[in-house]
Amino acid sequence: MYWWRNPENAAGEIYERLNRWARVDAALQSDMVRQHMIGESRTWTATLRELVEIALFSSSPCLIEGESGTGKELAARLIHTLDPREDKRDLVVVDCSTIVPELSGSEFFGHERGAYTGAAGNRDGAFALADGGTLFLDEAGELPPALQAQLLRVIQEGTYKRVGGNEWRKTSFRLVCATNRQLAAEVERGRFRADLYYRITGAIVRLPSLRERRADLIPLVRHFVAEIMPDNRVAALDPAVEAWLSTREYPGNVRELRQVVTRMCRRHAGPGPLTPGDIAIEDRPRARTAADWRGEPMEQVVRQAVLEGAGLKEIGKQAAACAIRVALESSDGNLRSASRKLGVTGRALQIRRASERERGERPGSRPDVNGAE
Template sequence: MWVRFLIAQDQQIAAAKIVAELTQRGIKIHSAESGITEGVGLVIFDQFSEELIKLVSGESHHYKNRLLAIHCNKLTPDHARSLMQSGATDILGLLNSESIIDEILARILRWEAVDNLLESPYIKSNLIGESPAWKNVLRQLVEVSHFTDAPVLIQGESGTGKELVARLVHELDRRKQKKELVVLDCSTITPELSGSEFFGHERGAFTGAVAARDGAFALADQGTLFLDEVGELPLHLQTQLLRVIQEQTYKRVGGNVWQRTSFRLVCATNRNLWTQVQKGEFRADLYFRLASFVCQLPPLHERQEDILPLARYFLRAASTPDYVLELDTAVEEYLLNRTYPGNIRDLRQVVMRLMCRHAGKGTITLGCIPPDDREYWYHHHAVWHEGGFELAIRRGLMHGAGLKDLSRMAEETAIRIAVEEAEGNLQQAALRLGVTDRTLQLRRAARREA
């Protein structure tokens, strides 16, 4: 954990006590002189200032690092909002807080637990991506899934991975005797059999019911019920579902005995459910039951950094154990510049088409691109600054960032990515950035001193 002070002399004793108590509790503290700013950061300040905003914005790395801001004096709501928008993860007040150390420790332990889960084999091998948009969603989802039993509503375009996310919620659920995940696609339920799908039925309840059958509510008892495309449910089924969620009881079709059930509910839709509520197509009371936590999955065009890692993941999954295919640089450029209306599912299909045309054990080259896709690429070749870059600029302008701030952030981001991809080798990073080693060192030093 690293600590920075922006306080007057008379406040330094109280701040030093916080650091000393944290050290006694087993927290390893790195001072400003160490130059370490990775991991959880603690900023203690007494006055809101541009210097404070610059520090928080620079060290949070677009929310990649967790940063706790502690103020020694009163902080206005507007200033608190500015701190959060700049990258602070949370804000605590030092005044009149006898439990400040416990509050700090509680947050540190929670954040470390979430970060450990993010690095777990299950997530690393199933939910691919390192882009800020994806990591931000995943971090929130992990916390809600593991530390609460709240219902989760997953919204996103087709092909963004909603069922995979639902399985993650079930996997991270901490119930000791958790049972199975039951998946029910609401878009495939016929009106005639809808009651049986949810409630089950008794023998002879209707023509063809030759034996009793459990429905989704019974099968999901003590487990997780995943309702895919929940926005397709007709209103009469919405009413019945709401009652089961509230009362945790139901009757089978043709039965007279009340059955009990207890399950975690996860729902997914590619529609905007709140818009459906406003149109009268979805019950408002059911929406608020389902939407304890809303997970909005980003489309693939907002996750440009994840396109190649996802493509390589699909290649590994489809390759033989003794040889994993690689992508030629020109093919990587093709994948980066292509559009994906079907999102991740669309990308997987493109990779499979490349593999279908590939022969031998060499690299996948431009000749593997199907002819009909080549024409699209030739005529719609996107320049590098389209898409995600322009989206980031628009967001910055919306939040009041000026040209100077935008330029600085673009430069810092380019340097950080180049150094990360060069695994810390400044010479390689400088070559890629088109500057000298000395220039890169000076830019990084100036940033640390700023």
């Protein structure tokens, strides 16, 4: 339902809203989207609409958040491709996680000949190369503090100097940043500059993980198969393969799914569907062992805790609390039985529970997502 303070403006506003909606719909049907941003789930479609609106109707810096392998660079390329600037230049990609601190100035600002040992000639940096185009900073959360301050100035002033130079140069670019960290939490912890964070978040888009868009999994598999085997030797997926792919976990998200499909296609011979025999040996389900909990499931939990800023001490403390809770529950609250399962004395377990009560915690309580106590 819409309500207007000035009804005489209603017709014009309705027209503009419908026109905007139509432009977004048209962009969603473009080759860039249909051929590269695969998926029709509600979650993914809503995310795509958000990306398209940012590309078409905003020039403000944009932050793309999401786990590793969710397609952050593809999202940045989509924004750049749909950018309506007529004289738009190139998309320049900088992976902030691979920048050597000693050479970071040259990477961004460029350098003059003789600026340092090995600088045999003048060199343009990312700010110059992205002028008139788009600068994509992948893993922006890895930027060192000194470089964060320098980047802030360039964003604010639109000017910079080459390393070893005295001349102020101008640059103008659309800025898109991406991170698999929670930058807002990093700001609170003092690990990322608040002023830079507010500068790069003119818009924030969170890309869903593959487990949040399971309906897109099989369409993605078919897309990857068509890319990897363009001669159409694979007409379909065996139902058992489809079921296995659909129930498997993918900590590496779409990137991991593509690698799994790649390994299957490498083993496939002749026409016909992909079958269980095409599944790579290293990907085949294994019989569970007592040590399985130390593998992928635990790694997923620890990875999430680390990315949200939890320290080693906090992770260990919460793991111990969880172990006590599970032991007590599986022993129907019997302290002696629970202590035997944990390999500690009953006295040690009593002391631990008493300590938790003094801190106001429920004994063996579940850990808070943000590590709060």
